[in-house]
Amino acid sequence: MKTLVIVEHNNESIKQTTYSTITAASKISDEAYALILGHNLSTAVDELKKSNHLKKIYFVDKEDLGKPIAENFCDEIIKFLKDKDFTHVFTPSSTFGKNLSPKIATELDVQQISDITNILDGHTFERPIYAGNAIAKVKSNDPIKVVTVRSTCFEPCKLDSNVDVENISSELSTNESVNFVNYDESKSDRPELTSAKIIISGGRGLQNGDNFKLLEGIADKLGAAMGASRAAVDAGFVPNDWQVGQTGKIVAPDLYIAVGISGAIQHIAGIKDSKFIVCINKDEEAPIFKFSDFGLVADLFEALPVLEKKLQ
Amino acid sequence: MKALVCVKRVIDYNVRIRVKTDKSGVEKDNVKMSMNPFDEIAVEEAVRLKEKGIVTEIVILSIGLESSQETIRTGLAMGGDRGILIKSPDEDIDPLNIGKIIKKVCDKENPDLIILGKQAIDDDCNQTGQILATLLKYPQATFASKVEKNTDDTLNVTREVDGGLETIKVKIPCVVTTDLRLNEPRYASLPNIMKAKQKKIDILDINELSLDLKKRVEILEVNDPPERKPGIVVPDIDSLVNKLKNEAKIL
Numbered sequence A: 001m002k003t004l005v006i007v008e009h010n011n012e013s014i015k016q017t018t019y020s021t022i023t024a025a026s027k028i029s030d031e032a033y034a035l036i037l038g039h040n041l042s043t044a045v046d047e048l049k050k051s052n053h054l055k056k057i058y059f060v061d062k063e064d065l066g067k068p069i070a071e072n073f074c075d076e077i078i079k080f081l082k083d084k085d086f087t088h089v090f091t092p093s094s095t096f097g098k099n100l101s102p103k104i105a106t107e108l109d110v111q112q113i114s115d116i117t118n119i120l121d122g123h124t125f126e127r128p129i130y131a132g133n134a135i136a137k138v139k140s141n142d143p144i145k146v147v148t149v150r151s152t153c154f155e156p157c158k159l160d161s162n163v164d165v166e167n168i169s170s171e172l173s174t175n176e177s178v179n180f181v182n183y184d185e186s187k188s189d190r191p192e193l194t195s196a197k198i199i200i201s202g203g204r205g206l207q208n209g210d211n212f213k214l215l216e217g218i219a220d221k222l223g224a225a226m227g228a229s230r231a232a233v234d235a236g237f238v239p240n241d242w243q244v245g246q247t248g249k250i251v252a253p254d255l256y257i258a259v260g261i262s263g264a265i266q267h268i269a270g271i272k273d274s275k276f277i278v279c280i281n282k283d284e285e286a287p288i289f290k291f292s293d294f295g296l297v298a299d300l301f302e303a304l305p306v307l308e309k310k311l312q
Numbered sequence B: 001m002k003a004l005v006c007v008k009r010v011i012d013y014n015v016r017i018r019v020k021t022d023k024s025g026v027e028k029d030n031v032k033m034s035m036n037p038f039d040e041i042a043v044e045e046a047v048r049l050k051e052k053g054i055v056t057e058i059v060i061l062s063i064g065l066e067s068s069q070e071t072i073r074t075g076l077a078m079g080g081d082r083g084i085l086i087k088s089p090d091e092d093i094d095p096l097n098i099g100k101i102i103k104k105v106c107d108k109e110n111p112d113l114i115i116l117g118k119q120a121i122d123d124d125c126n127q128t129g130q131i132l133a134t135l136l137k138y139p140q141a142t143f144a145s146k147v148e149k150n151t152d153d154t155l156n157v158t159r160e161v162d163g164g165l166e167t168i169k170v171k172i173p174c175v176v177t178t179d180l181r182l183n184e185p186r187y188a189s190l191p192n193i194m195k196a197k198q199k200k201i202d203i204l205d206i207n208e209l210s211l212d213l214k215k216r217v218e219i220l221e222v223n224d225p226p227e228r229k230p231g232i233v234v235p236d237i238d239s240l241v242n243k244l245k246n247e248a249k250i251l
């Protein structure tokens, strides 16, 4: 068995999700390879070279691949796979992977398996369904297993190797029917949600965007990432990429602090794998208490300034 | 421009999911079923495009049990013009096969826009739109939070991606999958619910499509998720900080 990892990156650095996916690939066999597509990739490739578990890195560096347009990426990957004998193709289960991986599977006429959380053997996997309220054990009968990997369920690989790289040239033309227009990146100095050790999230209870400042002070002290419930995002308090949950980001920090969040199943789906969950909510009946290791029944507007001080 | 909206009947998002004791799946008997919330957003978007004069006809398609007709009726009450049900005795159809079935419908209906939810809240797969776009060789715009028609035959679609918002321009015909913030679906009014009863739904048996729909992925068993051990309520902030320091050893 031989696995190809499709690398997620931003042309400069490698996303953490990739390193977790490499670990997942290493559980299939010790034949794990990586394919990175993009433009001006030299620093990204240098970084990737350090990954443990990889036999080799293939890269295609082309201006047309500078933006992750799924159609162009898919064409390159299918062309690459043609004369190879990979049995598994793993992509991180991020918006990048979810957009791309089902296309690869369809071109190969196989059924992709989404968002695996555990690998039982080369064709049997576990994946959550119903917002994580049930876990399905599934077996693929397809000759090639095309899979997206939930990165929070696999530790990132170590970075102390020096892997061989091979440049793949490509003359494929790009798809005319789809064009990149704009990327409005939400910039932050805080850690990324999906790889943060500590996260503090706010919900509708925060009442407005300004009040998220109450969480900022604490996040600064803890070096935490900041997140939100769907209600807080929908109300426009914070940007959409802060949303944690079934349809937002799946997180698994050591500590998750939920403030003014009721604990709807769709929110819980995104935080269940956190090591410790803390909540601050004024309603002691809120479902979030059932999932919290430590719950504090309090008005957040009184509690947060005190908590910030105590963390001094 | 003709729009095809694909809708799935799923367990209502407010229902507490119970795994069957024989591990074969989740309990569906006597459980409230509804249209997948993301598909509701897709119907709403098609209706808004029709209200703007961009879309001229909305066809609502569902694949599933006879009862999926109700889901189609919901879409018709929201503003769909007619429905198609591909009737299947088995509800568990791999997304790849769903894609092949929808493609078959597209071959006959020739829609300019196919719009559907980014994921169904039952299997949480997030694949069907991407599969369909690949089979049709149409461009895809997934996880849409804004759809705008340009003056030529293209759409600008803003997509919710992990790092922010990405906008792409896709040529029509295309496939769009909807994210939560695209719109807020309307409630169908009583008169529209009554009117929807008169609208036509064509029913086709899945076997009439002459497709090879063999199952690729078997569900071996379905289990309850591991439970979190019960926590405690702390009396004040000092004890909270104390617990985090001494028990969780985090601070």
Ligand SMILES: Cc1cc2nc3c(=O)[nH]c(=O)nc-3n(C[C@H](O)[C@H](O)[C@H](O)COP(=O)(O)OP(=O)(O)OC[C@H]3O[C@@H](n4cnc5c(N)ncnc54)[C@H](O)[C@@H]3O)c2cc1C
Pocket: A202, A203, A204, A205, A206, A228, A229, A230, A231, A232, A243, A244, A245, A246, A247, A248, A249, A259, A260, A261, A262, A263, A264, A265, A266, A267, A270, A280, A281, A282, A283, A286, A298, A299, A300, A301, B013, B037, B038, B121
């Ligand atoms: C298809 C679908 C997908 C969804 N996906 C997601 C998802 O990915 N992520 C997500 O989060 N949600 C998701 N949701 C929405 C989810 O169902 C809930 O509506 C949402 O999580 C509620 O957000 P909330 O807890 O902030 O708001 P509420 O449920 O309104 O809770 C607010 C809480 O704040 C508390 N509060 C208010 N004031 C104070 C105060 N002064 N001090 C202390 N506490 C206070 C209240 O007691 C209450 O518990 C989804 C829903 C659907 C239908």
